[in-house]
Amino acid sequence: DGGITQSPKYLFRKEGQNVTLSCEQNLNHDAMYWYRQDPGQGLRLIYYSQIVNDFQKGDIAEGYSVSREKKESFPLTVTSAQKNPTAFYLCASSITGTVNYGYTFGSGTRLTVV
Amino acid sequence: AQSVTQLDSQVPVFEEAPVELRCNYSSSVSVYLFWYVQYPNQGLQLLLKYLSGSTLVKGINGFEAEFNKSQTSFHLRKPSVHISDTAEYFCAVIKGNTPLVFGKGTRLSVIA
Numbered sequence: 001d002g003g004i005t006q007s008p009k010y011l012f013r014k015e016g017q018n019v020t021l022s023c024e025q026n027l028n029h030d031a032m033y034w035y036r037q038d039p040g041q042g043l044r045l046i047y048y049s050q051i052v053n054d055f056q057k058g059d060i061a062e063g064y065s066v067s068r069e070k071k072e073s074f075p076l077t078v079t080s081a082q083k084n085p086t087a088f089y090l091c092a093s094s095i096t097g098t099v100n101y102g103y104t105f106g107s108g109t110r111l112t113v114v
Numbered sequence: 115a116q117s118v119t120q121l122d123s124q125v126p127v128f129e130e131a132p133v134e135l136r137c138n139y140s141s142s143v144s145v146y147l148f149w150y151v152q153y154p155n156q157g158l159q160l161l162l163k164y165l166s167g168s169t170l171v172k173g174i175n176g177f178e179a180e181f182n183k184s185q186t187s188f189h190l191r192k193p194s195v196h197i198s199d200t201a202e203y204f205c206a207v208i209k210g211n212t213p214l215v216f217g218k219g220t221r222l223s224v225i226a
Contacts, residue, residue: 043216
């Protein structure tokens, strides 16, 4: 079945460490997105990519980095510069050029700083 | 830039009662509107969407929503809720090729 796989489901990070969250899709979607979810704040856009080797900052990109070397993969690195990284991170993908199908979401990664 | 306001952060309702979750958007141009549902520790699942045409759209699990351009609203309704509808619901808007913008969510709690 086609879908988006995020791994790991739970991740613990020590302060000062970088950590990378994985997002892989087999839907042949061109566009991919990273959102951060905090209680009561909805989903906020971190980065998005509409084509391989290109990506744009979202509303809260500071302290994060991404790469898009393959169409299927869009990993997110949470760097030590991110002051409050504890959150639920959601990856999504969509077909470029149409909104007919909305976005498909992964099941998320919960990151906790210890 | 467009924005989305979900007017209620929490909505408790008794089982088999009707429910309405409110959503207003702000945009000076045409937009496309979505409702998503999120069960605990899971991703988001599309409930329904308004792209064009009939202003009353029907989605999965018995939910429906009405697009009201004059009031810039897209409220979600269900005539009779079940315990299994307990979840968080997000309204979202998209314009052109820009990414989805989400509201802050409404937590629906169905009481037996």
